[in-house]
Amino acid sequence: xxxxxxxxxxxxxxxxxxxxxxxxxxxxxxxxxxxxxxxxxxxxxxxxxxxxxxxxxxxxxxxxxxxxxxxxxxxxxxxxxxxxxxxxxxxxxxxxxxxxxxxxxxxxxxxxxxxxxxxxxxxxxxxxxxxxxxxxxxxxxxxxxxxxxxxxxxxxxxxxxxxxxxxxxxxxxxxxxxxxxxxxxxxxxxxxxxxxxxxxxxxxxxxxxxxxxxxxxxxxxxxxxxxxxxxxxxxxxxxxxxxxxxxxxxxxxxxxxxxxxxxxxxxxxxxxxxxxxxxxxxxxxxxxxxxxxxxxxxxxxxxxxxxxxxxxxxxxxxxxxxxxxxxxxxxxxxxxxxxxxxxxxxxxxxxxxxxxxxxxxxxxxxxxxxxxxxxxxxxxxxxxxxxxxxxxxxxxxxxxxxxxxxxxxxxxxxxxxxxxxxxxxxxxxxxxxxxxxxxxxxxxxx
Amino acid sequence: xxxxxxxxxxxxxxxxxxxxxxxxxxxxxxxxxxxxxxxxxxxxxxxxxxxxxxxxxxxxxxxxxxxxxxxxxxxxxxxxxxxxxxxxxxxxxxxxxxx
Numbered sequence: 001x002x003x004x005x006x007x008x009x010x011x012x013x014x015x016x017x018x019x020x021x022x023x024x025x026x027x028x029x030x031x032x033x034x035x036x037x038x039x040x041x042x043x044x045x046x047x048x049x050x051x052x053x054x055x056x057x058x059x060x061x062x063x064x065x066x067x068x069x070x071x072x073x074x075x076x077x078x079x080x081x082x083x084x085x086x087x088x089x090x091x092x093x094x095x096x097x098x099x100x101x102x103x104x105x106x107x108x109x110x111x112x113x114x115x116x117x118x119x120x121x122x123x124x125x126x127x128x129x130x131x132x133x134x135x136x137x138x139x140x141x142x143x144x145x146x147x148x149x150x151x152x153x154x155x156x157x158x159x160x161x162x163x164x165x166x167x168x169x170x171x172x173x174x175x176x177x178x179x180x181x182x183x184x185x186x187x188x189x190x191x192x193x194x195x196x197x198x199x200x201x202x203x204x205x206x207x208x209x210x211x212x213x214x215x216x217x218x219x220x221x222x223x224x225x226x227x228x229x230x231x232x233x234x235x236x237x238x239x240x241x242x243x244x245x246x247x248x249x250x251x252x253x254x255x256x257x258x259x260x261x262x263x264x265x266x267x268x269x270x271x272x273x274x275x276x277x278x279x280x281x282x283x284x285x286x287x288x289x290x291x292x293x294x295x296x297x298x299x300x301x302x303x304x305x306x307x308x309x310x311x312x313x314x315x316x317x318x319x320x321x322x323x324x325x326x327x328x329x330x331x332x333x334x335x336x337x338x339x340x341x342x343x344x345x346x347x348x349x350x351x352x353x354x355x356x357x358x359x360x361x362x363x364x365x366x367x368x369x370x371x372x373x374x375x376x377x378x379x380x381x382x383x384x385x386x387x388x389x390x391x392x393x394x395x396x397x398x399x400x401x402x403x404x405x406x407x408x409x410x411x412x413x414x415x416x417x418x419x420x421x422x423x424x425x426x427x428x429x430x431x432x433x434x435x436x437x438x439x440x441x442x443x444x445x446x
Numbered sequence: 447x448x449x450x451x452x453x454x455x456x457x458x459x460x461x462x463x464x465x466x467x468x469x470x471x472x473x474x475x476x477x478x479x480x481x482x483x484x485x486x487x488x489x490x491x492x493x494x495x496x497x498x499x500x501x502x503x504x505x506x507x508x509x510x511x512x513x514x515x516x517x518x519x520x521x522x523x524x525x526x527x528x529x530x531x532x533x534x535x536x537x538x539x540x541x542x543x544x545x
Contacts, residue, residue, distance in 0.1 A: 213500075213520035214507045240504045244511070348501050383505055385477070397479070410499040416479040 011129040012159050014071055016202045017173070019123060023200045024061045025180060025225060026209040031061060036068060037123030043069035046113055051097035052138070053077045054088065054110070055188065059103050061209040062115040063187040064197055066101035067137075071155075072128060076135045081188035083108075094150075132156040139190045139284045141351060151285045157317025158198050161287045164303035164316075165194065166203035168291055169230070169253065169278075173204050179252060180225040182208040183232035184218060189349060190284040191257045195232045205230070215244045228252035231275075234349065235261045236382035242268050251275035256294075257282055258349040260379055266294035281337065286313050286321040290335070299334035308335050324351070345374045345386065348411040357412060361388060364403040366395040369423050371431055372414060373440075388414030389439060391422055418443050461487055461532075468510075468536045475509035476502050487533040503529075514543040 017023070019034030043065060047053070053070040055077050057063040070077050078091060078098065088108045092098045099111040106112065130136070136155040140148035166172050171179055181199065185192035196207040208225055212218045218241060222229055231254045233241070238256060241248070242265060254269050257280040269277040281300050282288040289308070290300035307314040308329075312322050326338040340346070343353050354372050361370035370390035378384045390400060397417045404413055420443065424435035461469060461483065469482035472491075476498070492498045498506070507518040516539050518528070528538045 211520050213503070214518045215504075215511075216517035217520050236501060236504060240508050243508055348499070383501055411501060415477060 009132050009156070012132050012156060013127045014068065014130050014201065015127040016159075016163075017127075017204065019125075019127075021204070022206045024064060024207050024209050026061050030206070031209075032122075033127075034122040034124060036061075036065060037127065038120045039118045040065055040068035040072060041123060042118055042120035043113075043115065044072040047073050047075065048097065048099055048111060048113075051075055051099050051111075052091075052095040053101050054080055054091055054098055055101040056081065056083050056106060057101060057103045057115055058186070058211055059209050060183075060187050060196055060207050062103045064200070064207070066113075066115050067197055068201075070101070071130060071134070071136060074134060076152075077137045079137055079139045079188045079190065079193055081186045130155045137193070139193070141284045153287075154317055157287070157315065158194075159202055160305055160316035161194060161303070162198040162202035164305055165199060165288055166205075167304055168301075169255075171199065171203040171205050175204065176228070179205050179228040179230055180208065181205050181230040181232055182212055182218065182221055182225060184212060184237040185232065185234060185258070185349070189258075190287060191280070191282055191349075192232070194282075194288055195230075195255070215240045219244065219246055219248050222249045222251070225249070230255060232257075234258045234382070235265065236348070238265050238269065239382050242272070248273060253278050255280055255291075257288075259346060259382060261294050262380055263294065270295050283321075283324065286315050286318065286323070289313055289315070292334075297334075299330035299332075299336050301332075301334050339379075345378060345412075347378075347384065347386070350409050350411055352409070352412050357386070357388075357408070360404065360407050361390060361400075363407075364390075364392075364400055367392045367400060369425075371423060371436070372412075373436055385415040386412060387440075388417045389420050389423060389436070390417060391420060395419075461485070462536070464540055465532055465536045468539060469532055471509050471513055472506060472532075475505050485532050488531050490531060491529055491535065510539060514539050515545050516542045 015033050017033050019032060021033050022030040023033050023036050024031040047069060053066060053075050055063055055066045057066055067077050080091060083106050085108060088110055092110050099113060100106055100108065101113050101115050103115050132155060134155045135152055136158055137153040139151045139153060181196055183192050183196045187193055187197050199205045200207050208221055210221060212221045227250060229249060229251050231251055233256055235256055251273060253276045255278045261279050266277040269275060277294050278291055279294050280288050281290040288303060289306050290302045292300045302308055305316040308327055312320045315321050324344055325340050327335045328338055330336045343355055345352055345354060357372040358370065361367060368391045370388060372386050372388045374386055375384050392400060397419060401413060401417055420439060423431060424439055425431055465487055466482060469485045473480060473482045510516050510518060527534055529535060
């Protein structure tokens with residue numbers, strides 16, 4: 001029975017699994033649900049009485065531990081991986097009483113609780129129940145201007161999404177041997193949070209605890225995990241992994257999200273790795289909404305309970321959430337993605353509006369006019385970068401970049417930033433693509 | 447564009463020939479708007495120095511693997527030191543290169 005057919009519950013279990021089941025693989029060995037809950041109970045006792053948890057842990061077990069401890073105390077977790085002092089200050093202002101949960105020392109003025117290895121008594125008996133509407137997490141969409149937007153995630157919405165994903169990827173209890181999952185995305189990103197924190201709590205899946213970033217790390221870590229393995233990654237990482245020409249350990253599936261996956265990469269995974277290549281369509285606001293097997297299916301199949309509308313999507317536990325993509329219905333209950341609103345660009349899993357970026361550039365002291373340009377291949381090339389043109393007499397590119405660095409996420413910094421005497425604006429003050437292309441060619445000429 | 451030969455500027459820049467090779471590799475792999483000779487050998491590669499980010503880190507791992515058959519890793523405690531600067535990255539490559 002799908003989630004949508006179930007009656008709303010007043011309380012839902014924190015963990016939907018037995019205490020003897022493995023929830024995480026650490027270098028020291030497998031960690032069971034009972035161990036996690038026991039350690040979380042001990043950590044929860046050390047947390048402040050009230051507040052919001054900024055969980056910066058890079059080790060996925062400790063991220064999980066901190067999240068569960070905060071849930072036990074009724075504290076929402078702020079899904080933020082940015083440990084820069086100005087970001088932490090901004091969060092502390094927006095969420096009075098915010099404290100840090102970290103596994104490494106962090107310089108900040110905020111209260112800090114270190115998440116360390118513990119030898120707490122194991123949890124026995126039934127899992128704790130949480131109020132269905134408890135605010136469990138807050139996700140952020142970065143925006144380009146350093147003013148992130150918050151998206152509230154009640155516990156029932158997170159659980160519904162995890163159960164729907166488990167159903168889609170055949171991870172429900174009884175579907176077969178417990179699976180392991182390794183992710184190249186941080187657990188503070190909504191996609192990484194759903195697949196490596198929420199899924200292990202609600203489905204028969206154990207996450208790999210360590211950081212795996214470079215291709216060799218990822219391939220070695222997969223070797224060390226037990227079957228059935230899932231690899232949760234992005235087009236950017238897949239491109240680097242495929243370039244290694246080393247076949248990974250047998251994979252139950254590879255899952256990609258955050259950007260459209262090129263067909264040749266999907267085909268390479270299916271052919272060279274012998275694994276189904278699946279894509280998830282999701283957004284920080286709504287969470288995961290649909291999936292497809294890219295090489296075989298052009299259209300997306302919504303998760304159980306998800307209803308795609310015109311301009312919005314109905315999500316269990318969240319209601320109607322606006323969409324940044326245009327979609328159209330396709331046969332078999334599926335939908336087709338028609339593309340992003342032209343003003344939005346997405347790089348390295350982060351979104352920005354070109355209009356906002358242009359505004360930030362224009363606000364740099366000494367900049368009289370400026371424009372950001374997205375490359376033609378931005379939807380296909382995972383390593384694509386923006387460029388920018390600026391009119392700024394007397395200023396250097398280094399000075400302007402230094403000013404932009406204070407205001408923008410690093411992935412949106414222009415590469416290159418080109419200083420020009422004037423922008424080719426037409427009679428209406430508009431910049432056409434053709435005029436900008438002409439400018440680029442003129443600047444490239446010797 | 448890198449052409450594989452030493453130039454007088456390179457010698458003046460304070461980079462060793464090996465560092466210059468790695469600098470050229472980085473500049474070309476990441477399409478940086480900086481002359482390889484202009485990279486400060488001791489300046490941080492990431493954040494405030496050259497301003498590289500995680501997309502660059504992956505691109506750099508690809509390029510270093512292809513050119514030197516050296517695999518960069520993140521589970522390594524020394525990782526922060528390896529990526530601290532062009533000089534430390536070059537030293538790591540020189541120690542582990544097989545071609």
